[in-house]
Amino acid sequence: MKILIIGAAGMVGRKLVDRLCSAGELSGRQITSMTLFDYIAPEKPGADFPISTHSGDLSDPAESEKLMSEMPDIIFHLAAVVSGEAETDFDKGYRVNLDGTRFLFEAIRRQDYFPRVVFTSSIAVFGAPYPEAIGDEFLSAPLSSYGVQKACSELLLMDYTRKGIFNGIAIRLPTIVVRPGKPNKAASGFFSNILREPLAGKEAVLPVSRNVRHWMASPKTAAGFLIHAATIDLETVGPRRALTMPGISVTVGEMIEALARVAGQERADLIREEPDELINRLVSGWPRNFKAARALELGFTADASIDDIIQTHIDDELGGTLD
């Protein structure tokens, strides 16, 4: 089985690569080769099968053409200009997130075979006002260019699938917590910062109130969603191929309580409240909770608790212990 991962250098991409390299197989079929693609060259991990890495711009149709010449059995498409950048650079967002995705789908079409395509979408396809928990039949009315690009890509994926061009599934990831690495400037960054920084013994800033509720999954669980999406029987999924992934709906207050439980009160005390009006306003438009019934029926499983998400970060990123 040949695997192509587009967006392999990103945070979720690297988790996925590691998982596939350790397993050496997918759906009981041995992985025979893997191609990793991203805007910056992905690192080449150790594995029992040949791995090639490439860097390039997905908005250049020649790149997809080249990648598809190897006719991979499974294509994971995780690449995207992130929401903040898609909002400030309108042209780049559409060029990469919409045109790039369509070039990929067209390159697959020209190969005349039937691979599986696993596409990472986002809960950014939804826009306020929401019901208290968003169900599987709720409309996509994005309030960002990124959300529009993801929603259009989902629609294209469904049409290419319906026409028998490939076998596609789009999974809408929850906000990923705890993102490893440095604090970033994304408006949603604080959800990770308030856990990751105290766990590393550092201060973190909380810009919103403790009763803010949001929808989350760990990086490990997100990589698991991708692998599950690549293996499940899609015959039973029907034509609606964009699925909201199960997450956990927790408040910032509950996150901080869990941090104290798992890592001690002194860690939780490293969080400094510094309300930011802009971030508060943005966050008030974000979804708080979902009923991800279809994904749950298909065997996608959320993290068990926010305590578990914190423990996963300690295990996977901090070597299992706190300093």
Added chain:
Amino acid sequence: MKILIIGAAGMVGRKLVDRLCSAGELSGRQITSMTLFDYIAPEKPGADFPISTHSGDLSDPAESEKLMSEMPDIIFHLAAVVSGEAETDFDKGYRVNLDGTRFLFEAIRRQDYFPRVVFTSSIAVFGAPYPEAIGDEFLSAPLSSYGVQKACSELLLMDYTRKGIFNGIAIRLPTIVVRPGKPNKAASGFFSNILREPLAGKEAVLPVSRNVRHWMASPKTAAGFLIHAATIDLETVGPRRALTMPGISVTVGEMIEALARVAGQERADLIREEPDELINRLVSGWPRNFKAARALELGFTADASIDDIIQTHIDDELGGTLD
């Protein structure tokens, strides 16, 4: 006020042109010029203001560029490759219905002003299974390439509107009944055929059962929706700019009863039942009823009854009397 109508040669386009030419004004502002564009050159109607007509292919970005150089105040975009053709000619459907629409939006963006864009979408953005009546928050999960192209265009229109590039509104037209002209091969054609042909003293074939229910509006009402969309205050509409237009939900049996009421039983007796399995299967996947609450709140008004729709056809297309 300068008006541009793209898709002016189509059935609804011509109704719109006639209405605007008779009125001579829109929202109380005098129409100073009108440009009519279509794939085939639209007829030039009589009017008290200058009208220019152009033919061209909307999937050529130079066409939109030319059309926008006049900076029209209102742009009606009705042009589309129809659903049947978009299904059989995948490339043409995307080229005209998606790329063509985006080229138009980009040409507006380059002009750096703030016109209103009224875009005709379709109930084809919805796909089965449906609730008994589809509400304003129901997801777009099209089961045709045409529906995907319309749904993506709606999303783009919302993003361009949100970004302040233009002031857009997309209206999802019900199935138009009675379509004037010859019987056509569209699977939905029988909804018009079973009224129009008997009204002209001719036989018509009914390929489905009498309890098939569907969502309809007259051509006159559809043109009225477009004019209303061009005039209402969009400030109160919010970011969700794609609105399902109000129609009437009637069964084929009710249509035939109304035909007998309005035009006599001998006309209704001209309908021959000839069940067609393919058409029955297609129609079973079509929406039957909607709750078009938002559009109703905004003052869009459905036809009063199927009897009214038949009378409108007699008045507008048959000179007010039957032979």
